[in-house]
Amino acid sequence: MSKYDVAIIGSGPGGYVAAIRCAQLGLKTAIIEKYNTLGGTCLNVGCIPSKALLDSSHHYEDAIKHFEAHGIDIPGEVKINFKKMIERKASVVEQTTKGIDFLMNKNKVDVFTGVGSFKDATHVVITSEKGEETIEATHTIIATGSKPSTLPFITLDKERVITSTEALTLSEIPKHLIVIGGGVIGLELGQVYRRLGAEVSVIEFMDRIIPTMDGSQSKELTKVMKKQGVKFFLSHKVSAVSRKGKEVNVTATDKKGNEVSFTGDYCLVSVGRRPYTDGLGLDNAGVKVTERGKVAVNEHLQTNISNIYAIGDVIKGAMLAHKAEEEGVFVAETIAGQKPHIDYNLIPGVVYTWPEVASVGKTEEQLKEAGMAYKVGQFPMRALGRSRASGDTDGFVKILADKETDEVLGVHMVGARVADLIAEGVTAMEFRASAEDIARMSHAHPTYAEAVKEAALAATEDRALHV
Structure with a gap:
């Protein structure tokens, strides 16, 4: 042995x-x-x-x-x-x-x-x-x-009613992909097939997508993905999923108690793991x-x-x-x-849609719930020369800092390459940096990273330079 x-x-x-x-x-x-x-x-x-x-x-x-x-x-x-x-x-x-x-x-x-x-x-x-x-x-x-994971009443046949595993190996592009769940997996795969021409409907039980992330990120990503043609049905509770041949029917109840039906050729169940x-x-x-x-x-x-x-x-x-x-x-x-x-507070979370979404630390909702005094600095990507040069103008960088000590408590981003950019926020918070510390760091021009410096300036006596 x-x-x-x-x-x-x-x-x-x-x-x-x-x-x-x-x-x-x-x-x-x-x-x-x-x-x-x-x-x-x-x-x-x-x-x-x-x-x-x-x-x-x-x-x-x-x-x-x-x-x-x-x-x-x-x-x-x-x-x-x-x-x-x-x-x-x-x-x-x-x-x-x-x-x-x-x-x-x-x-x-x-x-x-x-x-x-x-x-x-x-x-x-x-x-x-x-x-x-x-x-x-x-x-x-x-x-x-x-x-x-799935819901108790859903039968995953792995052909038309599928999980993320099957969604990665389809033999055809769906005509209408119904996505149950507005979290990371559903949004990423939903965006893949929307780009390729599928109609995509996202049904989410909560009142917003990516509900564990900062509310401002949810709002921005919803706005952008709607422009891309994704349809969102928020505050909808799915009650039944059935398949007949190549057709899948999903029944849900909206927040007013009305029953709503969706018909597509594929249904991606992405309600967690x-x-x-x-x-x-x-x-x-x-x-x-x-x-x-x-x-x-x-x-x-x-x-x-x-x-x-x-x-x-x-x-x-x-x-x-x-x-x-x-x-x-x-x-x-x-x-x-x-x-x-x-330090689990400093493990970042990322959504790899485009624009990307990335977070580390506390959300504004969490700070409010904890009764902490904080200040906010936010800078729009559209104000960056680099964003205009690339054509990626959606999104922002948002920095939350302690109102008294100026220590950075959370960094939340939506935009091009923020999955990589969030490492700057993690590094700053690992060393317990203040917003002022970030604001005084030299950032190369033109880069997306300048938005971090500008957000830090905005959190420090509203000193952002380019808005």
Whole structure:
């Protein structure tokens, strides 16, 4: 029987990063993955393939809508080769997952393919087509991630009533895609197919899309996506989804109690994700789960069984790949006897629509609820020379700062490349910078980043220079 210092069940961003860090720290490490490719949801059916389709569809939209304004004339009709677009997406996924294979080999991490389940607290049984194999581990990290959620009355046939997984591998562009859920996944995939010509209707139970983000971001993204042709039905409660042949019917009730029907050829159910613990054999190891099915952990990400840890989507907190990565490093270093730290308030959230949406820290709603005295500095992207040069004038940067100390409490952005730009806000807040600190930093001109400086100036005695 093979013995390891650490066994990791799940090879998503949390799992494989934990494996690399464990190996760097001199721990003999094994990683167990039930699928034939490493990388988990993010690399195979999540973050990476969705961004590939977002970029491809963005290029198409630019070609048919924006190239002419830049003086680029394309003779003949611009056509979509959807099959090739999907093939390119698959190629990007393959390259990325092969990169994880390389990293495991480079760091001398043993990879086991099969379903990992606990025999007891120190033994993991790996079941595959070849049979069963048992390994012994001093420490085990549960990194099994999440799966798409659904509603009790919805039958996911994965053909017409689909999740994000199937939406990434369709063989045709929908004529009318009905999206249930106005969160990150629904909006990103909805925008992909809207760009490619589908009619897209987003049905959201709450009174606004991306409801966990700052209200000003929700308002701006709604406005922009409406201009792009996406239809929103907010404060609508879905009560039934049925399919007849190639037709899907969705029934919902609006805030006035009126019943509303929607008919399309595809329905994307994007109402969140659930922790995935199926087949783990947690009872065999004595590991406890919460009422919501998440693995219960303490501040050290340790389960009630001291040598077993859990990270990522399977535990409390936002379901984000980069959160899982931070937790993977955190647990590896904890096992090695170090004293790492994670500030969950400083883990950014991003929506990869165009314009992009990015946030870190407290929202204005959260500050109001907490009764904190704060000030706001906001700067519109349309006032930037760089935005006008690129034609990406939608959006803003908003900085929330403590009214007395000027410490930055939250940074919220909508605009071109803000998924990258939010790192400036994270850095500033990590070092507890004030709005004045950011305002006095030199920002290259012309750049999108100048909007951060201007928002900081606006929060500091309303000193913005370009509005």
